[in-house]
Amino acid sequence: AQSVTQLDSHVSVSEGTPVLLRCNYSSSYSPSLFWYVQHPNKGLQLLLKYTSAATLVKGINGFEAEFKKSETSFHLTKPSAHMSDAAEYFCVVSAANTGNQFYFGTGTSLTVIP
Amino acid sequence: NAGVTQTPKFRILKIGQSMTLQCTQDMNHNYMYWYRQDPGMGLKLIYYSVGAGITDKGEVPNGYNVSRSTTEDFPLRLELAAPSQTSVYFCASSWIIGQGGYEQYFGPGTRLTVT
Numbered sequence: 253a254q255s256v257t258q259l260d261s262h263v264s265v266s267e268g269t270p271v272l273l274r275c276n277y278s279s280s281y282s283p284s285l286f287w288y289v290q291h292p293n294k295g296l297q298l299l300l301k302y303t304s305a306a307t308l309v310k311g312i313n314g315f316e317a318e319f320k321k322s323e324t325s326f327h328l329t330k331p332s333a334h335m336s337d338a339a340e341y342f343c344v345v346s347a348a349n350t351g352n353q354f355y356f357g358t359g360t361s362l363t364v365i366p
Numbered sequence: 367n368a369g370v371t372q373t374p375k376f377r378i379l380k381i382g383q384s385m386t387l388q389c390t391q392d393m394n395h396n397y398m399y400w401y402r403q404d405p406g407m408g409l410k411l412i413y414y415s416v417g418a419g420i421t422d423k424g425e426v427p428n429g430y431n432v433s434r435s436t437t438e439d440f441p442l443r444l445e446l447a448a449p450s451q452t453s454v455y456f457c458a459s460s461w462i463i464g465q466g467g468y469e470q471y472f473g474p475g476t477r478l479t480v481t
Contacts, residue, residue, distance in 0.1 A: 286469055295456065296409075296472040303468070342408060344470075352397045352416065352462060353424070354470055356408040 254279050256345045258357035266365045271315075271330040273360045275343035278324065285326040286344040286354075287317055296342065302326060313337070338364045368392050372457050372473035379447040379480045387442040387476050389457030397460045398440040399424075399470065400432065402453040409456065415440055447480045454478070 259274040277283055287299040300311025307319040313336075317328045326343060343357040373388045391398065396417045401409040401424075411424030415434040429451060431443045440459075444451060455476045461468040 284468070288472075295474045296458075296470075298469050298471075301469050352460065353411065353414065354399075354460075356410075358408040359406075 254281075254283065254345050254347055254353075254355045256343050256355055256357040258341075258343050258360050260360050261358065262361045262363070264363040264365060265333045267335055268332050271328070271333045271337065271362065273328040273341050273343075273362065275326045275328065275357060276324055277326060277343070277345045279345055279347050281347040284346045285317075285319060286346075287311065287315070287326075287328050288342045288344060290340045290342065290359075292339070299328070299341075333362075333364045335364050335366060338362055370457055370459055370471050370473035372455075372476050374476060375474065376477045377479070379444075379478065381447060381449065381480060383447050384443070384445050385447070387444075387455055387457075387478075389440045389442065389473060390438050391440075391457075391459040391471070392438065393459060393471065394437060395459035395471070396437070396462050398434065399458045399460075400430070400440070400442045401456045401458065402426065402451075403456060403475075404453050412442065412455075444478075449480050452478060452480045 255278045257276045285302040288296040290296050299315050300309045302309050302319045310316045315330045341360045344354050346354045370391045399414040400412040403409050410426045413432040415421045421432050457473040458470040460470045
């Protein structure tokens with residue numbers, strides 16, 4: 253079975269400081285992992301994805317995530333937060349044995365303080 | 367490419383009315399999905415389709431129906447609208463797992479209110 257746990261429902265950082273959004277996954281098969289961002293009243297945009305290549309994945313807007321199999325984690329980071337990063341972030345897992353289904357975490361709301 | 371398009375963007379329904387949410391993708395993806403997102407929550411899968419003529423239930427299918435007569439279109443039908451169906455609905459599509467870059471592509475969403 254596949255599942256995702258986003259460990260923080262809300263994260264608040266000051267502009268210019270690092271961002272860490274935590275995600276743990278459970279998968280009975282080799283997983284693919286994704287981070288999506290959703291700005292208020294908007295659709296979902298892919299930030300980055302891990303699909304069994306390099307474990308450190310770079311995405312758009314300076315975000316990156318590291319796949320750690322031993323810790324079953326896929327945390328999202330950014331060195332320096334920008335005001336435009338304020339949004340909802342979703343961690344998603346999928347695997348070949350899930351019938352192409354994607355399992356979403358409950359989301360982490362990121363606030364950036366000026 | 368337009369990607370995934372959804373219509374309408376907004377809709378208000380009275381209890382008991384019916385409507386169809388339209389979804390079209392122009393990327394020739396085999397897989398298509400319907401999700402609902404309630405306030406402050408993640409996305410829950412309503413129905414999905416692995417190709418034309420094939421659909422299957424997701425986590426929350428009750429009160430909804432789908433069809434997939436073509437690769438491009440995946441409409442979602444609400445037969446007897448209820449207040450519990452007030453939500454934002456997202457359509458998505460993807461390649462088959464195993465092919466490069468098979469992430470989901472999302473439409474802009476339909477905001478539905480049932481009163």
